[in-house]
Each structure stands twice: as C-alpha cells, then as structure tokens.
Amino acid sequence: MSGKRILITGAEGYLGSIIAPFLIECGYEVTGLDTGFFRDALLYTVSPYRVVQKDARDFTVEDLKGIHGVIHLAGISNDPFGDLTAEAIYDPTREYALHIAKLCKGKGVRFIFASSCSIYGKGTGVFLDESGEVHPQTPYSKNKLEIEEGLKRLADQHFSPIALRLSTVFGLSPRMRFDIVINMFVGMALTSREIVLNSDGLAWRPNVDIRDVARAFQAAVESEYSEPELLIVNIGRDDNNLKIRDIADLVAGETGGVAVKLLKENPESDKEGLVKSQVVQDGVDTRTYRVSFAKMKKWFPGFKCLYDVESGVRDLIAGLRELKLDAKLFKDRRFYRLQKIED
Structure with a gap:
C-alpha cells in the first residue's frame, strides 16, 4: 500500500x-x-x-x-x-x-x-x-x-x-462545516444551550x-x-439511519439536556439566517431516505464504519469543547459554505 x-x-x-x-x-x-x-x-x-x-x-x-x-x-x-x-x-x-x-x-x-x-x-x-x-x-x-x-x-x-x-x-475537521446537521446541532447545543430544527424533524437520514x-x-x-x-x-x-428529531434528542442528551425547538415556532432563534433552508417548506423536508450498506461489505470486505452516531457525537463534543468553541466562532460565516461563497 x-x-x-x-x-x-x-x-x-x-x-x-x-x-x-x-x-x-x-x-x-x-x-x-x-x-x-x-x-x-x-x-x-x-x-x-x-x-x-x-x-x-x-x-x-x-x-x-x-x-x-x-x-x-x-x-x-x-x-x-x-x-x-x-x-x-x-x-x-x-x-x-x-x-x-x-x-x-x-x-x-x-x-x-x-x-x-x-x-x-x-x-x-x-x-x-x-x-x-x-x-x-x-x-x-x-x-x-x-x-x-x-x-x-x-x-x-x-x-x-x-x-x-x-x-x-459529520465530525471534526480543521476546515469545519457547521452547516451540516449533526455538526450544527452540536455547535448549537454547546454555544446557545438549545437546538433549533429547520423542519419538523421527521425526515430520515443516513449518517x-x-x-x-x-x-x-x-x-x-x-x-x-x-x-x-x-x-x-x-x-x-x-x-446510523436516524430521524433528524432523534439526532437532535441524542445531541441534547449528550450535552446536558438542552432544549430542542422548531424554527417555525421560534424564528427569533435564527437571527443570522444560518439555520433556515429554502429546501424546507412549511416545516417539511421532503428529503427523507434510509439506506442499505450490504454492497459496501461485499466489495470492501476488510472495511466497516467504526463509529455510530452516539460515539461520534461524543467525540465531536469533546473536540469542540477542547477548542473552546463559543457562539462567535460557531456562527463565523467561514464555516457555512453558502454564506462563505456569498461573501
């Protein structure tokens, strides 16, 4: 190799x-x-x-x-x-x-x-x-x-x-993205003690x-x-196929039981416009899917994904705490691809 x-x-x-x-x-x-x-x-x-x-x-x-x-x-x-x-x-x-x-x-x-x-x-x-x-x-x-x-x-x-x-x-990277779901939820929980969903949270996602x-x-x-x-x-x-709401509840639990809110009911929670998504309409995200990974095991027999969402979230929380993530850094537009490109 x-x-x-x-x-x-x-x-x-x-x-x-x-x-x-x-x-x-x-x-x-x-x-x-x-x-x-x-x-x-x-x-x-x-x-x-x-x-x-x-x-x-x-x-x-x-x-x-x-x-x-x-x-x-x-x-x-x-x-x-x-x-x-x-x-x-x-x-x-x-x-x-x-x-x-x-x-x-x-x-x-x-x-x-x-x-x-x-x-x-x-x-x-x-x-x-x-x-x-x-x-x-x-x-x-x-x-x-x-x-x-x-x-x-x-x-x-x-x-x-x-x-x-x-x-x-999801997970920690030097060139971090806080505009993807788990990273955003962890950042919210650590810096504002609340998690705000831009949808009803019922959509499924593989992670x-x-x-x-x-x-x-x-x-x-x-x-x-x-x-x-x-x-x-x-x-x-x-x-790691989970509903968005279940991911939010998991992150909330791992960060001391922070509140989970819906953006539709709490628009003041997104003053910077970092949470809102034009893909989500009336609180509904049509992107919902669960995925099979059987073929991966067939073609890459020596490989398997080691981290479930729970353990990965714990590592992400520990890493961001070590970096002393605060609200200013979390909301830095460099870590949001659309906002960075627009700037």
Missing part, C-alpha cells in the same frame, strides 16, 4: 482536510489540487500536506504524472445560490469531473468520485440500495447523479471508476463519521475492482 501516489481534488475542503493527512499517515504520497478558496477557513491547524493551487477546470494530463489514483472531491456543496441558475452553478462541476475522469481513463489511473446518498432523495420507507430508484430533490443531488451517469458511459474493460455515495457526513469516510476512500484506492462498469457503493452503517 505505501508509496502509492494519490491526487485529491478539492483537497482543502471539509473532507479533504481529513482524508489527505489520513492517507499520508497510512504511507501514501498525497498531492492536493484546490483553488484555495477555503484555505483560510480554519477552525484549528491542519496537518501539512502538499497542495497545488489550481482550478479543477484547468486540469490537464500533466497533473496525472506518476499518479496511481484520483479522489475527486471538488465541487459545489450547497443549494441555492441567490439569482444564479442551477445550470450556471452545477454544469461546470459536471463538465470538469467527467473531463478529469476521461484523462484518468486515458492514463490508466483509478478514478474515485465522492457522490452522495442524497441522490435517493425521497424514499418509500424501505432501505434503499444502489440498484434502486433515485429521486434527487435538489440541484446538488441531481448534479451528483448526472456525474454518475457520465461515469457509467465512460466505464469499459479498461476503465473501472468507483462512486462512493456518502451518507450525511457517517468523517473518520470513516477517510477509511472508505482508502478502501476504494486499495480495491481490486476491475469490472467494465461504474461501481456505486453506499458508505455508512445501518444503525
């Missing part, structure tokens, strides 16, 4: 800031490629790794020299963006993802795409697997699906790309600790998969 050279696009984001140092610790030689937009959005010091400042749209075959595998994280991770159309935002990310994949195909380089379980969108109550129907509810999710479809068309006997459909990620995400990408790098089609694998664990 050691000595393999891995290129990570979007290496200076929430995920890349954990994945890159982890792979280096495991003996890989890692190079990041990033625009640097979030470089200074640091909650704490990041372990050093080499990053080439470059836009993914400018990726060339020269960037693949000596590379064993590409982990493609670069993209846009929020909906919506003011007056910009979804096409204006997401079409370029699809184009450069597939451009990089084509270059990898030409050079015999493994291509691993960070997809999302949000593609499932609106489930029917059953546990969804990779062969089931998908109903993406947002431009972000539709973009992930479009890239998967493009990779399916590229795959052949000489190119076996992998798409990891990540559950909703995965960011440390397990790093290990999943390593498993994909080491996989001997060589079939002439795109391998799609859900990443998570069965017992």
Whole structure:
C-alpha cells in the first residue's frame, strides 16, 4: 500500500482536510489540487500536506504524472445560490469531473468520485440500495447523479471508476462545516444551550463519521475492482439511519439536556439566517431516505464504519469543547459554505 501516489481534488475542503493527512499517515504520497478558496477557513491547524493551487477546470494530463489514483472531491456543496441558475452553478462541476475522469481513463489511473446518498432523495420507507430508484430533490443531488451517469458511459474493460455515495457526513475537521446537521446541532447545543430544527424533524437520514469516510476512500484506492462498469457503493452503517428529531434528542442528551425547538415556532432563534433552508417548506423536508450498506461489505470486505452516531457525537463534543468553541466562532460565516461563497 505505501508509496502509492494519490491526487485529491478539492483537497482543502471539509473532507479533504481529513482524508489527505489520513492517507499520508497510512504511507501514501498525497498531492492536493484546490483553488484555495477555503484555505483560510480554519477552525484549528491542519496537518501539512502538499497542495497545488489550481482550478479543477484547468486540469490537464500533466497533473496525472506518476499518479496511481484520483479522489475527486471538488465541487459545489450547497443549494441555492441567490439569482444564479442551477445550470450556471452545477454544469461546470459536471463538465470538469467527467473531463478529469476521461484523462484518468486515458492514463490508466483509478478514478474515485465522492457522490452522495442524497441522490435517493425521497424514499418509500424501505432501505434503499444502489440498484434502486433515485429521486434527487435538489440541484446538488441531481448534479451528483448526472456525474454518475457520465461515469457509467465512460466505464469499459479498461476503465473501472468507483462512486462512493456518502451518507450525511459529520465530525471534526480543521476546515469545519457547521452547516451540516449533526455538526450544527452540536455547535448549537454547546454555544446557545438549545437546538433549533429547520423542519419538523421527521425526515430520515443516513449518517457517517468523517473518520470513516477517510477509511472508505482508502478502501476504494486499495480495491481490486476491475469490472467494465461504474461501481456505486453506499458508505455508512445501518444503525446510523436516524430521524433528524432523534439526532437532535441524542445531541441534547449528550450535552446536558438542552432544549430542542422548531424554527417555525421560534424564528427569533435564527437571527443570522444560518439555520433556515429554502429546501424546507412549511416545516417539511421532503428529503427523507434510509439506506442499505450490504454492497459496501461485499466489495470492501476488510472495511466497516467504526463509529455510530452516539460515539461520534461524543467525540465531536469533546473536540469542540477542547477548542473552546463559543457562539462567535460557531456562527463565523467561514464555516457555512453558502454564506462563505456569498461573501
């Protein structure tokens, strides 16, 4: 395993800031490629790794020299963006993802795409697997699906790309995100002694600790998969499929029994506009799905997710307390992707 050279696009984001140092610790030689937009959005010091400042749209075959595998994280991770159309935002990310994949195909380089379980969108109550129907509810999710479809068309006997459909990620990262559900709930509980839900909390979500995400990408790098089609694998664990309200109650319990409120009934609790979501209408979030991870166990037999939500939340609470997280830092717009980009 050691000595393999891995290129990570979007290496200076929430995920890349954990994945890159982890792979280096495991003996890989890692190079990041990033625009640097979030470089200074640091909650704490990041372990050093080499990053080439470059836009993914400018990726060339020269960037693949000596590379064993590409982990493609670069993209846009929020909906919506003011007056910009979804096409204006997401079409370029699809184009450069597939451009990089084509270059990898030409050079015999493994291509691993960070997809999302949000593609499932609106489930029917059953546990969804990779062969089931998908109903993406947002431009972000539709973009992930479009890239998967493009990779399916590229795959052949000489190119076996992998798409990891990540559950909703949570956990501590140097380039923190407080705009994702568990991280936001923990930040609220620690800094304001209340948790505010932007919906009724009845929607289901699969969740995965960011440390397990790093290990999943390593498993994909080491996989001997060589079939002439795109391998799609859900990443998570069965017992981390939880309702939003149950997650809030768990976090509340782990932080001393803080209050859980609904934004619809307490609009004054979101003066900064960090909690409200335009995807949620009248307190209802249509994005609700539970996911099966049986295929992950088949294709990555030596891998399993180690952290359930309860243990991951406890570690996150301990980490944020050690960093002395306060309300000012928690509400810093650098840690909210939409707000940071708008600024």
